[in-house]
Amino acid sequence: MKRTFETVWLILVTLTIFAFLLGYLKYISTPLVAILLATTFIKALLVIDYFMDLRNVRLKYRLIPIIWLSVTVSLITVAYYF
Amino acid sequence: MSKTLVQKEQYPPGDFAIWIIIYVELVTFALLFLGYAFSRRADVALFNESQLLLSQTSGFINTIVLITSSYFVVKAVNSIKSMTQESYKEFNTQASKWLLLAMVCGGLFLLIKISEFSYIFGEGINLSTNKFYMFYLLLTGFHFMHVLLGSIILFNIYQKTRRFGYRFNDYKGIETGASYWHMVDLLWIILFPLVYIIR
Numbered sequence: 001m002k003r004t005f006e007t008v009w010l011i012l013v014t015l016t017i018f019a020f021l022l023g024y025l026k027y028i029s030t031p032l033v034a035i036l037l038a039t040t041f042i043k044a045l046l047v048i049d050y051f052m053d054l055r056n057v058r059l060k061y062r063l064i065p066i067i068w069l070s071v072t073v074s075l076i077t078v079a080y081y082f
Numbered sequence: 083m084s085k086t087l088v089q090k091e092q093y094p095p096g097d098f099a100i101w102i103i104i105y106v107e108l109v110t111f112a113l114l115f116l117g118y119a120f121s122r123r124a125d126v127a128l129f130n131e132s133q134l135l136l137s138q139t140s141g142f143i144n145t146i147v148l149i150t151s152s153y154f155v156v157k158a159v160n161s162i163k164s165m166t167q168e169s170y171k172e173f174n175t176q177a178s179k180w181l182l183l184a185m186v187c188g189g190l191f192l193l194i195k196i197s198e199f200s201y202i203f204g205e206g207i208n209l210s211t212n213k214f215y216m217f218y219l220l221l222t223g224f225h226f227m228h229v230l231l232g233s234i235i236l237f238n239i240y241q242k243t244r245r246f247g248y249r250f251n252d253y254k255g256i257e258t259g260a261s262y263w264h265m266v267d268l269l270w271i272i273l274f275p276l277v278y279i280i281r
Binding site: 005006008009012013016017019020022023024027028033036037040043044047048050051052053054056057058059061064065068071072073075076079080 | 090091092093094095101104105108109112115116119120122123138139142145146149150152153155156157160261264265267268271272274275276278279280281
């Protein structure tokens with residue numbers, strides 16, 4: 001628990017390295033784009049909950065950025081797949 | 083087994099006004115993100131070809147730099163929040179060191195971005211070159227201005243910590259600035275894969 005923020009930072013860096021490595025591929029397949037968008041969602045959620053410290057705030061204030069994130073990532077997914 | 087109930091805070095950290103600004107900024111950027119994504123859909127080949135000129139490495143380094151700066155800001159806020167009435171000097175000093183590191187990261191981000199812009203403009207590219215570059219310059223240019231403003235805010239907070247200005251019951255100012263800085267980080271986390279990686 002004491003190293004929570006270090007763990008969050010490490011996860012964020014790891015997922016960023018994963019995204020960067022995907023960038024080396026000439027063509028990113030559909031499942032990989034889905035995974036990339038899912039990891040982007042996780043990264044943003046970690047920033048909202050831990051760095052912005054909204055995890056211990058009344059739900060409505062936490063829900064606003066989470067709904068924003070869900071709608072944005074979902075519509076980006078729609079733009080790429082449909 | 084005993085269950086610990088965590089009392090939820092009534093309001094988000096910092097001044098409530100900053101959260102109104104943050105929510106508005108998030109919506110504004112979301113519209114730009116979606117404008118980019120749906121415009122790309124209409125001309126995938128053009129977007130994929132134009133994207134090749136961007137340096138994914140500088141985008142990647144900038145992401146790491148912003149994430150790390152956000153972490154430093156979290157450490158600074160926690161230093162201030164953990165002070166006692168007697169130890170305010172020690173914790174203000176500690177917070178100022180974390181903030182200095184965060185500002186160095188902010189400066190590094192801006193420098194990398196300036197060199198990227200110089201390269202792009204050097205290639206004769208501008209807002210009217212094509213739709214991809216229009217969105218690229220709007221999104222990253224707008225974000226650049228937010229990082230610049232965030233760095234100025236961090237500098238002001240830093241100066242206050244140097245004057246031992248935060249006390250054990252007065253840390254709303256640092257929380258306000260920190261929230262803005264994390265928003266800048268949050269926006270880049272979506273911008274990076276969208277503009278630099280996905281094709």
